Amino acid sequence: MPYEVQGVIARGKGEPVTLETVHVPDPGPGEAVVNVQACGVCHTDLHYREGGINDDFPFLLGHEAAGVVEAVGPGVTDVAPGDYVILNWRAVCGQCRACLRGRPWYCFNTHNAAQKMTLADGTVLSPALGIGAFAEKTLVAAGQCTKVNPDAKAAVAGLLGCGVMAGLGAAINTGGVTRGDSVAVIGCGGVGNAAVLGAHLAGAGTVIAVDVDDRKLAWARDFGATHTVNSRETDAVEAIRELTGGHGADVVIDAVGRPETYEQAFYARDLAGTVVLVGVPTPEMRIDLPLLDVFGRGGSLKSSWYGDCLPSRDFPMLIDLYLQGRLNLDGFVSETIGLNQVEEAFDKMHRGEVLRSVVVL
Numbered sequence: 001m002p003y004e005v006q007g008v009i010a011r012g013k014g015e016p017v018t019l020e021t022v023h024v025p026d027p028g029p030g031e032a033v034v035n036v037q038a039c040g041v042c043h044t045d046l047h048y049r050e051g052g053i054n055d056d057f058p059f060l061l062g063h064e065a066a067g068v069v070e071a072v073g074p075g076v077t078d079v080a081p082g083d084y085v086i087l088n089w090r091a092v093c094g095q096c097r098a099c100l101r102g103r104p105w106y107c108f109n110t111h112n113a114a115q116k117m118t119l120a121d122g123t124v125l126s127p128a129l130g131i132g133a134f135a136e137k138t139l140v141a142a143g144q145c146t147k148v149n150p151d152a153k154a155a156v157a158g159l160l161g162c163g164v165m166a167g168l169g170a171a172i173n174t175g176g177v178t179r180g181d182s183v184a185v186i187g188c189g190g191v192g193n194a195a196v197l198g199a200h201l202a203g204a205g206t207v208i209a210v211d212v213d214d215r216k217l218a219w220a221r222d223f224g225a226t227h228t229v230n231s232r233e234t235d236a237v238e239a240i241r242e243l244t245g246g247h248g249a250d251v252v253i254d255a256v257g258r259p260e261t262y263e264q265a266f267y268a269r270d271l272a273g274t275v276v277l278v279g280v281p282t283p284e285m286r287i288d289l290p291l292l293d294v295f296g297r298g299g300s301l302k303s304s305w306y307g308d309c310l311p312s313r314d315f316p317m318l319i320d321l322y323l324q325g326r327l328n329l330d331g332f333v334s335e336t337i338g339l340n341q342v343e344e345a346f347d348k349m350h351r352g353e354v355l356r357s358v359v360v361l
Ligand SMILES: NC(=O)c1ccc[n+]([C@@H]2O[C@H](COP(=O)([O-])OP(=O)(O)OC[C@H]3O[C@@H](n4cnc5c(N)ncnc54)[C@H](O)[C@@H]3O)[C@@H](O)[C@H]2O)c1
Pocket: 042, 043, 044, 047, 162, 163, 166, 186, 187, 188, 189, 190, 191, 192, 210, 211, 212, 213, 216, 231, 255, 256, 257, 258, 260, 261, 277, 278, 279, 280, 281, 304, 305, 306, 307, 349, 352, 354, 355
């Protein structure tokens, strides 16, 4: 029997979100319905609401979630009802050119549910990142469910489904941070502070957190930042160079995604260093850099989609580290809220009061 549940909908650009009845079909072949237990509020949800991702309104928001599988469709063998899972937006296909070359974390044809969830009047919903988990239940491709140790509570585990994984992975996967590296992270929201934590986990010697908000910088210290820079008061590039013997950092991670922060990342990096762009720019943004500097400074300019993670490899491993007390994921949960408080959570995010508000169902 299909399900009728409550879900958080963005109907139009910039309009406040509404709580509405969502029709969730029974899972078809290769699909699963998941009882969502918790879902974090990510800046990407706000990007959707503001029309910054695409115009496919109405959106069913929410995509950083954990829960328990309710039902699976025909042919699903990897997960079963009752399994505790984190939802991922990288259900790898195994057949695209990236997968076939043994690089599934770049998969160019990731799976989502084939059926559509709808509003009560039949209007088709676009689930954020193919997930749509600000809802009591959601329909996904079975490959979007990654089993993890159920001892980790959902409010924490779900965060690995997007922002925290993106930040951790920007440092440890894309940036390749290793012991003794110097690392700077620009923008220390949930994603940036996860990059700080990732750099700390990988053994970076110097971890410089940069933000325009002192509250974020105080949290960055908790996650392992050795230095903090308020770039509203101090020039970020000069400060990072000063803290790295005048050279710049080996890896600079831009977790804001604006032309000015990208330019800071570009010039705050040592010769032959790495820039990782993990913040998501909007379509009108442009960057203008002297091509000679791009050449002359060497190294690599990379983007990090979802922290170049492979959910089946990374989620269980990171949850195990968390359960061993080696990964401070609790620090990201600033507050737990109800489904009807997502709009307020966007305001709090905007005012910089939280790393993550997490909807708990
Ligand atoms: N690449 C991916 O796979 C991926 C995944 C999730 C989120 N994201 C993106 O990462 C970005 C950050 O997400 P979040 O959830 O951490 O957002 P957030 O709003 O919680 O954090 C953004 C932080 O940047 C700071 N900031 C803003 N302007 C700045 C500036 N000019 N200089 C320094 N700091 C500045 C803010 O004070 C805030 O602390 C967003 O663009 C989001 O869409 C990317």
